[in-house]
Amino acid sequence: MAAPLRGISSMATRQLLAELVAAWQADTGGQAAIESVGGVDAAKRVQAGEAFDLVFLASDAIAKLEAAGCIVPGSRVDLVLSGTSVAVPAGAPLPDISSEEAVRAAVLAAPSVSYSTGPSGVALAQMFERWGIAEQVKGKIVTPPPGTPVGSLVAQGQVALGFQQLSELIHVSGITIVGTLPQAIAIDTIFSGAVRQGSERASEAHALLAYMAAPHTAEAKRRQGMQPA
Numbered sequence: 001m002a003a004p005l006r007g008i009s010s011m012a013t014r015q016l017l018a019e020l021v022a023a024w025q026a027d028t029g030g031q032a033a034i035e036s037v038g039g040v041d042a043a044k045r046v047q048a049g050e051a052f053d054l055v056f057l058a059s060d061a062i063a064k065l066e067a068a069g070c071i072v073p074g075s076r077v078d079l080v081l082s083g084t085s086v087a088v089p090a091g092a093p094l095p096d097i098s099s100e101e102a103v104r105a106a107v108l109a110a111p112s113v114s115y116s117t118g119p120s121g122v123a124l125a126q127m128f129e130r131w132g133i134a135e136q137v138k139g140k141i142v143t144p145p146p147g148t149p150v151g152s153l154v155a156q157g158q159v160a161l162g163f164q165q166l167s168e169l170i171h172v173s174g175i176t177i178v179g180t181l182p183q184a185i186a187i188d189t190i191f192s193g194a195v196r197q198g199s200e201r202a203s204e205a206h207a208l209l210a211y212m213a214a215p216h217t218a219e220a221k222r223r224q225g226m227q228p229a
Contacts, residue, residue, distance in 0.1 A: 004031035005204055007054035008046065010039030010061075010118060011147060012082055012165045013191050016224040017056060017212075023220070024211050032208060038146035039118045046070050046196065053199040054208065058119045059190040066194065072202060075195040077209040078229035080221050084120040084187040085166040086178040087154050094176065095161065100184045104131050110161035114142040114150045116168075123187045124163055151175050165189065166225035190229050 009017055014036035021032045034056065037045075043061050046052065047070055055062065055071065059078060065071045086097050086106075095106035107113055107128070115121040128134045142159050144150055150164040155174030162175070169177050181187055193212060195205045211217070218228045 002031070002201075004033040005053045005201060005208060006051065007032060007034035007056060007193075008042045008050075008052050009034050009036045009056035010042055010058065010191075011036050011149060012039070012058075012118065012168055012189070013056055013080065013226075015171060016080065016167065016221060016226065019220050019224065020212050020217055021208075023217075024208060028207075028211070030204065030208065036147075041146050051198070052196045053201050053205045054193055055196055056191065056193045059192045060119065062192045062194050070197055072195040072197050072199075075202075075206065075209070076192050077194070077213050078190050078192045079212055080167075080191050080226035081229050082165045082167050082189050082191060082226045083180045084124075084163055084189075085169055085180045087151055087162045087164070087169050087172075087175045088160065088178060089154055089157055090174050090176050092160070092176065094178050097178055097182065099182055103181065103185065104133065106161060107137060108133060110140070112140050112142050112158070112160045113137060113163075114144060114153050114159040114161075115163040116144065116150055116165070117146065118165075119189045120163065120165055120187050127185060127187075170225045191226075192229075 017034050062076050096102040115124045149168050150162040151169045151172035153159040154162040193209045
């Protein structure tokens with residue numbers, strides 16, 4: 001029996017990819033093993049030349065890896081759109097996040113704030129700069145260790161206000177998901193899959209990506225807090 005296809009992904013799509021791979025294996029008999037780590041670490045490992053058949057990251061990260069020659073040109077397949085949500089510890093008062101100004105006020109009022117080191121976190125940091133509060137809140141930002149979900153820090157009481165992809169929050173106990181960011185400041189990330197340059201099983205990798213993008217996977221994507229891309 002051939003070894004499983006080897007993939008790497010960021011944490012945001014971990015649950016979804018596990019579900020889609022299990023379905024693909026049941027339907028086709030194929031085998032795949034996808035390791036989920038922090039997105040920054042995943043990109044570094046791909047750039048360092050580690051042997052993977054598939055890479056699953058935010059679309060802009062995939063584009064950078066393709067430009068660096070790490071991804072088969074044109075192999076990127078957009079899979080899901082993932083929105084950023086707000087969470088507080090279970091039982092804590094729910095802040096108003098109905099408008100941009102309300103979210104800004106909630107950030108200023110919270111004793112501690114956390115966001116991921118991935119694309120949503122980068123966007124939030126830029127938003128705090130635009131709001132003119134970056135220096136004011138710098139001392140209360142809790143940066144999660146690589147691969148550690150923001151939701152787990154919220155659940156443990158280390159963080160009063162957490163921002164992360166909804167897909168990473170919905171399976172965490174001990175938190176309350178307040179809701180997604182309002183449309184005016186929505187931070188949506190497209191997560192994609194692509195074939196690693198140098199993979200000796202590129203045709204199988206392409207087939208798995210096509211399966212993951214097929215219409216029949218839409219329900220699983222919504223169940224995991226995301227929308228089909």
